[in-house]
Amino acid sequence: MxxxxxxxxxxxxxxxxxxxxxxxxxxxxxxxxxxxxxxxxxxxxxxxxxxxxxxxxxxxxxxxxxxxxxxxxxxxxxxxxxxxxxxxxxxxxxxxxxxxxxxxxxxxxxxxxxxxxxxxxCLCACARVCVHACVCAGDKGKSVAMEDVKFHQCVRLSRFESDRTISFIPPDGESELMSYRINTHVKPLIWIESVIEKFSHSRVEIMVKAKGQFKKQSVANNVEIYVPVPSDADSPKFKTSTGHAKYVPEKNLVVWSIKSFPGGKEFLMRAHFSLPSVENHELEGRPPITVKFEIPYYTVSGIQVRYMKIIEKSGYQALPWVRYITQSGDYQLRTNS
CATH class of the missing domain: 3.30.450.60 (Beta-Lactamase)
Known part of the structure; x- marks a missing residue:
């Protein structure tokens, strides 16, 4: 060039x-x-x-x-x-x-x-390399039973079956190399408790407590807690111990955003709404609270990449790098009255 x-x-x-x-x-x-x-x-x-x-x-x-x-x-x-x-x-x-x-x-x-x-x-993304990654199923000697394991078509299955090495030539662009399922019981990483109090048929107060149930040295980023509220709620007032809350009337939600949530910490959010009539809301039911987050450098299953080896024969320099991240997926918790 x-x-x-x-x-x-x-x-x-x-x-x-x-x-x-x-x-x-x-x-x-x-x-x-x-x-x-x-x-x-x-x-x-x-x-x-x-x-x-x-x-x-x-x-x-x-x-x-x-x-x-x-x-x-x-x-x-x-x-x-x-x-x-x-x-x-x-x-x-x-x-x-x-x-x-x-x-x-x-x-x-x-x-x-x-x-x-x-x-x-490495600014040339066109080089074709062969990668060998050894997967360690478990942390500190603990075994992890993986079910429904699925690989991208680029993976050489014989290597994985023989010695748990994933050998492949990466396709262009972003792709999912491997997916699996585990049946191990895992407690919610961010536990939510909620209390809804109704006063004099004219207002509702909602208290939400969020607790990080993961290792203290880890931090959840970009946490968003979606709290459902009655469809005719108005005049919102909020108080949070961290982050900020906002009312999204078109979705009947309060969104509590916390940029950084350390493991082991607890935070509170209180919301106050005026209501024309509390009695009508018994028919609406209580939709669940939804939580979204991601925790870098953390794996719930304990699956680890023990080593990564790159074989590149064209002279292009490529170096291995592994990054772990846990994302919330479909994560819902029931509300309490």
């Missing part, structure tokens, strides 16, 4: 990922890009090619990101831009939406490096 290096920056000019292809341009030159861009925007003359000394910046903007290629040669600009737009296309295929958050969350395509740049990503 004509470019010496490629960078992905956020809207403040901070380097999120980068790849140095030729080594003939100092990587610190990218620090001048954002300054040049701000100067041109102030002057009202933004150019797709900018220069600092003998270093040229060819760039595009996508969502909340800048993709920038650097070169000190008289490079083929159309080829460089074709590469940048193709890079957006490839990343979008993998991440669904290419933005700052998706770059930070998808380290499976990245390799970490200590230095000025936070992450150095």
């Amino acid at each position: 004509s470019a010496s290096a490629v960078f992905v920056l956020d809207l403040k000019g901070k380097v999120l990922i980068c790849r140095n292809y030729k080594g003939d341009v100092d990587m610190s030159e990218i620090d001048h890009f954002f300054t040049l861009l701000m100067q041109q925007e102030e002057e009202g003359l933004v150019c797709p090619v900018m220069s600092h000394g003998n270093v040229h910046f060819l760039w595009i903007k996508h969502s909340n990101l800048y993709l920038v290629a650097t070169t000190n040669k008289n490079s083929n600009a159309s080829l460089v831009y074709a590469f940048l737009y193709k890079l957006v296309e490839v990343f979008t295929e993998y991440f669904k939406e290419l933005e700052e958050e998706s770059i930070q969350d998808n380290f499976v395509l990245c390799r970490m490096r200590v230095g000025p740049a936070n992450v150095c990503v």
Whole structure:
């Protein structure tokens, strides 16, 4: 490729990922890009090619990101831009939406490096590699019985049957490699208790307590608790010990959002609503409370990847990376009166 290096920056000019292809341009030159861009925007003359000394910046903007290629040669600009737009296309295929958050969350395509740049990503997603991953069914010697195990068609089943090694050539894009079911009883990771109090046929107060029933060293992210309320409720008032609550009248719900929920912690939310008539609500029933969350670096089943080995014969550097995450799925709890 004509470019010496490629960078992905956020809207403040901070380097999120980068790849140095030729080594003939100092990587610190990218620090001048954002300054040049701000100067041109102030002057009202933004150019797709900018220069600092003998270093040229060819760039595009996508969502909340800048993709920038650097070169000190008289490079083929159309080829460089074709590469940048193709890079957006490839990343979008993998991440669904290419933005700052998706770059930070998808380290499976990245390799970490200590230095000025936070992450150095393998920017060529076209290489075909053979991956061997050994699955350890259980934590600290405890066995886990897996049922209804299903593999993607790329998996070589003979290896798994013989030594529990999953050997495969990854298909393009995102795919589900393996699914399974366990019958082990698992207590709810976020337990919900609710109390509904009715007063004088004119108002309802709802108290919801949420408790993290997982390891204290783990943290649930982006927790959302959906609490059903009567269809004619109005004049909402909320009080929360953490996070924030909002009323969604078109869905007859209160949504309690908690960005970070450590294991072992308890939090409270109180909601007060005015009602025309409490008696009518006995006919509506009591829909369940729904909870959504994700816990990174945590597995409920205890299934672990013991090691990962990548075999790549074309000279492309690929490094293994394993990331665990538990998501809530269909998670409902009954309300109490």
